[in-house]
Amino acid sequence: MASAVAASGPDPAVSAAGGVRRPRFSGLPWWLPAATLVIGGHLVTAWRLGGVVATDAEARIAAAAAAMRLSGFAADPLPFADALGARQLAVLATVLPLDALSTIDAARLACLLAGAVAALLTWPVLRALGAPAPAAAVGVVLAGASAPALTLHAGVASAAPAAAWLTLAAVLATRLRRPGPALPVAALAVLTAPLAVVALLALLAHLLLDGTVRVPRRARRPLGIAVAAAAVGLVVPVASPSVAIGGPVVDTPAALAGAAAGTALVLVAHRLLPWLRAVLTPVLVLLVLVAVPGPARVTAALLVLPGLAVVAGMVAGALAERLARPAPAAAVAIVLVVGLAATAAGDGPPRGPAAAAAGGMAGWAVAQLPPGTPVRADALDRAELAAAGLPVDALRGPADPPAPGEVLLLTPRPPAAAPAADGCPPAATLAGTDEGTGGSASVLCRTDGSGSADGAPVRTRLGGALAGNPALSLDPAAADLLRAGAVDTRVIAVLAAMSSARRLVVAGFPAVDLDVPGAPRRQVLITAVDGAPAAGSPLLPTWLDGQQPPFVPARVTPAGDALLVTWFALPDRSGGTP
Structure with missing residues (x-):
């Protein structure tokens, strides 16, 4: 042209x-x-x-x-x-x-x-x-x-x-x-x-x-x-x-x-x-x-x-x-x-801890949800979930029919309007980050109508009883979490069963990264079993793996001389609600 x-x-x-015009390559400098x-x-x-x-x-x-x-x-x-x-x-x-x-x-x-x-x-x-x-x-x-x-x-x-x-x-x-x-x-x-x-x-x-x-x-x-x-x-x-x-x-x-x-x-x-x-x-x-x-x-x-x-x-x-x-x-x-x-171009927004967790929601869903849990999300979130290892048959698009037990990953993106207020109710929210896929805030929540407040009275009653168990040595902050009903009932039940035959030392109930504030703690850090370092106990991991749903843990991870035991954010489908 x-x-x-x-x-x-x-x-x-x-x-x-x-x-x-100068000869070829004359403008190389x-x-x-x-x-x-x-x-x-x-x-x-x-x-x-x-x-x-x-x-x-x-x-x-x-x-x-x-x-x-x-x-x-x-x-x-x-x-x-x-x-x-x-x-x-x-x-x-x-x-x-x-x-x-x-x-x-x-x-x-x-x-x-x-x-x-x-x-x-x-x-x-x-x-x-x-x-x-x-x-x-x-x-x-x-x-x-x-x-x-x-x-x-x-x-x-x-x-x-x-x-x-x-x-x-x-x-x-x-x-x-x-x-x-x-x-x-x-x-x-x-x-x-x-x-x-x-x-x-x-x-x-x-x-x-x-x-x-x-x-x-x-x-x-x-x-x-x-x-x-x-x-x-x-x-x-x-x-x-x-x-x-x-x-x-x-x-x-x-x-x-x-x-x-x-x-x-x-x-x-x-x-x-x-x-x-x-x-x-x-x-x-x-x-x-x-x-x-x-x-x-x-x-x-x-x-x-x-x-x-x-x-x-x-x-x-x-x-x-x-x-x-x-x-x-x-x-x-x-x-x-x-x-x-x-x-x-300017300096642009700073990249802090929130930005570092930008890809964390997909990893959280893969690691913290029971295998096979359907996840409904937009196209970009589904791509990130698939790249993180979630099976593609568990991915649900906005137009797909509902699946039993599915969760919703919601990431509003400009210039679209913000989602409806009931799109992901705070009580049903499982995880969230200020900067999810593509830099927008993301939340992941239940869609079955249950929420974090469900079972709070039971957690408070059982946690208070466990905090007084003489076979269980608790960090003071950990004991306060139990009495406040802030610990998952699965964790309480497993600790109660273990402490009936063993003396345990519990250093705390760490929160899982990206879990929303107020979500029941579903991790426990066990430092000692019968006076010996927990990480060296051959019995404890075997006993935990032998539990039945919903009490079987998702992971048992060594943390120095201690063991960090983690349960899924949702119970196995064959189990009850925490």
């Missing part, structure tokens, strides 16, 4: 300011620092991914990408374009260390990788259009810094691969000086992000109207107007949520500011580089769509950023030529771009 533009203006081997800045900026963004909260659309796209590598796992259905984009993200993610990444972070890094590729591909486009190496470096750095600064690269968008495909199509068109080889690549971009067809039709309409595309003279104007009308008519259908669900949320002030800055750049290029005006038309169309709220805003932003970078590089080349000092001007521009990107 850019070859047609070049044909209507100066020879592509000549820069817009009249300078002859400029390309290497620019590429280093782009890669470094993306690595810094990748390191900071944990501070971003995933939207509902991002969660669904990330889950669909994860479904490619999780055997038997089925994500929620997506529109065709999003499903195709998710598959491409899954392919990109294969080069990443997936074992160390959460589902959402794997998709985010795949988007970052696509963005870095698109940024680096702007270099051959700019050089083919005649930009001097310093100006091309400005364009590459701008392409690599603008998206992370706008947080687009810190999120998941199925259109991210489309931006790379569209830039590759521009590389083929400009380097080969004919559009044929670029058409299949452009078609793949359109399939991945249908909004790209609007920009391509706008470009074609401009080329028809200005006579670059050769058609009979009488048909030029009607055909150009028809193509332009088709571009306008397709805006609403291809921007519909039924075609693509979007991804990260870009707020309106930031979108308007970016669209205004891009429009100003387009106006400057329109005056300085008349031969480039055909490229400016689709760029301007996409900038208008960036300013319009909706799921197409993110797609338009991702598609327009490489184009804006090319325009900025060409403008930088023209201005530097007028100043007769291209290298210093380019260096100053690069410093400004990097500085503004760093300022816009």
